[in-house]
Amino acid sequence: MLDPEGLETALRAIGAERYHNRHPFHALLHGGKLNRGQVQAWALNRYYYQSIIPMKDATILGRSADLGFRRIWRQRIEDHDGNDDGPGGIERWLGLTGALGLERDYVVSGAGLLPGTRFAVEAYLHFVRDRSLLEAVASSLTEMFAPAIITDRVSGMLANYDFVDRAALSYFDKRLYQAPRDADFALDYVKREARLPQQQQLVLNALTFKCDVLWAQLDALYYAYVEPGHIPPGAFVPGQRA
Amino acid sequence: MLDPEGLETALRAIGAERYHNRHPFHALLHGGKLNRGQVQAWALNRYYYQSIIPMKDATILGRSADLGFRRIWRQRIEDHDGNDDGPGGIERWLGLTGALGLERDYVVSGAGLLPGTRFAVEAYLHFVRDRSLLEAVASSLTEMFAPAIITDRVSGMLANYDFVDRAALSYFDKRLYQAPRDADFALDYVKREARLPQQQQLVLNALTFKCDVLWAQLDALYYAYVEPGHIPPGAFVPGQRA
Numbered sequence: 001m002l003d004p005e006g007l008e009t010a011l012r013a014i015g016a017e018r019y020h021n022r023h024p025f026h027a028l029l030h031g032g033k034l035n036r037g038q039v040q041a042w043a044l045n046r047y048y049y050q051s052i053i054p055m056k057d058a059t060i061l062g063r064s065a066d067l068g069f070r071r072i073w074r075q076r077i078e079d080h081d082g083n084d085d086g087p088g089g090i091e092r093w094l095g096l097t098g099a100l101g102l103e104r105d106y107v108v109s110g111a112g113l114l115p116g117t118r119f120a121v122e123a124y125l126h127f128v129r130d131r132s133l134l135e136a137v138a139s140s141l142t143e144m145f146a147p148a149i150i151t152d153r154v155s156g157m158l159a160n161y162d163f164v165d166r167a168a169l170s171y172f173d174k175r176l177y178q179a180p181r182d183a184d185f186a187l188d189y190v191k192r193e194a195r196l197p198q199q200q201q202l203v204l205n206a207l208t209f210k211c212d213v214l215w216a217q218l219d220a221l222y223y224a225y226v227e228p229g230h231i232p233p234g235a236f237v238p239g240q241r242a
Numbered sequence: 243m244l245d246p247e248g249l250e251t252a253l254r255a256i257g258a259e260r261y262h263n264r265h266p267f268h269a270l271l272h273g274g275k276l277n278r279g280q281v282q283a284w285a286l287n288r289y290y291y292q293s294i295i296p297m298k299d300a301t302i303l304g305r306s307a308d309l310g311f312r313r314i315w316r317q318r319i320e321d322h323d324g325n326d327d328g329p330g331g332i333e334r335w336l337g338l339t340g341a342l343g344l345e346r347d348y349v350v351s352g353a354g355l356l357p358g359t360r361f362a363v364e365a366y367l368h369f370v371r372d373r374s375l376l377e378a379v380a381s382s383l384t385e386m387f388a389p390a391i392i393t394d395r396v397s398g399m400l401a402n403y404d405f406v407d408r409a410a411l412s413y414f415d416k417r418l419y420q421a422p423r424d425a426d427f428a429l430d431y432v433k434r435e436a437r438l439p440q441q442q443q444l445v446l447n448a449l450t451f452k453c454d455v456l457w458a459q460l461d462a463l464y465y466a467y468v469e470p471g472h473i474p475p476g477a478f479v480p481g482q483r484a
Contacts, residue, residue, distance in 0.1 A: 208476070222472065232454070233453075234454075
């Protein structure tokens with residue numbers, strides 16, 4: 001049995017080893033080593049992940065009997081789907097894919113997705129449906145590690161790619177304050193609610209699972225689009241869509 | 243709207259383009275281009291797929307109100323789980339992983355699985371739970387294409403690997419007659435039940451989905467274990483387990 005601070009330390013250790021900022025695809029992306037087609041493939045596949053986040057959060061919302069929890073958690077849905085004041089994260093991501101020259105309908109259709117993306121992303125949806133609420137909340141904790149990768153990504157992409165500008169990356173500006181706010185709430189929740197060693201283990205496993213979801217998406221991108229490139233049947237082929 | 247034979251032709255065209263016998267990993271596996279550690283990684287990951295097949299078939303069984311359908315479909319569960327006359331396909335697969343020098347408990351635990359394997363395999367389980375019975379049955383139709391790959395695999399592996407013998411590959415002997423029998427039944431079923439163009443499209447999509455499930459497993463293996471090899475955190479490392 002860990003005390004709450006020990007649980008947080010153990011969670012941070014998982015992130016230090018398994019968060020996708022350590023994936024070789026990100027080194028290429030942020031270091032300017034990809035061409036426009038490869039960045040398109042990344043943005044196209046990552047769109048699918050973005051697009052299910054409000055479904056994931058609504059599923060979690062629908063499993064909590066605690067009004068206070070729900071009032072806070074529902075902000076996440078608004079952040080991604082937008083509200084009367086403006087569009088949300090999904091629309092901003094479509095701004096990025098549009099700036100990269102991808103047709104909006106094609107991106108939204110999911111037609112060119114890598115199967116590896118689809119399976120990893122949907123595994124996340126199934127996880128929050130099938131596991132306990134504690135595990136579902138814990139699986140969101142990758143956001144603890146998001147600010148560092150966002151800072152690296154924005155500065156690296158702006159410095160290295162002339163086909164990307166600040167406006168195209170506006171998705172990340174909002175996430176820089178949204179992610180820590182959300183992560184703090186979820187971290188407090190798991191530190192408070194995981195009162196048994198078994199529950200703490202489930203919390204740690206949930207974060208590991210979620211790191212795998214992010215990592216596997218980059219595995220699929222790397223295998224398909226980095227030299228020599230093995231694009232599976234039916235997936236996006238750079239140059240064949242404008 | 244296709245007639246039943248036209249539907250079969252369209253299904254076979256999907257197999258010709260997307261069945262995993264066309265995947266580069268299989269060319270390496272069957273052509274003797276892999277070392278023992280890489281064959282171990284393949285057998286270990288494929289075990290997870292084998293292990294969920296009876297759960298997949300039981301899910302389908304549990305969705306059919308037709309006693310005649312259920313009596314035939316339940317044979318699949320017996321084939322994989324075994325019966326009083328002897329062990330089934332899962333046990334035979336463990337014979338293969340054992341012959342390759344992998345510890346049984348380690349294989350069964352799933353500890354060293356690639357996340358890409360886990361997500362693809364579980365996508366198959368979720369598909370047969372969430373989609374229509376027609377689509378669930380149609381997703382099994384990759385078995386139409388199994389005999390050819392099995393023949394290539396057994397002859398190729400026996401010819402090329404001194405660490406594999408006939409007994410280790412006994413799983414495939416049974417599949418050579420089980421798969422066509424099962425595929426014939428499922429093919430007749432979808433040809434009879436898909437009476438609307440929309441249903442036929444769902445049937446074709448289900449087979450495409452299932453080809454993706456098989457293909458994505460080999461993508462993950464290739465990326466992780468073929469040179470240069472990018473093994474994700476926590477996955478099986480050849481040589482570190484005997």
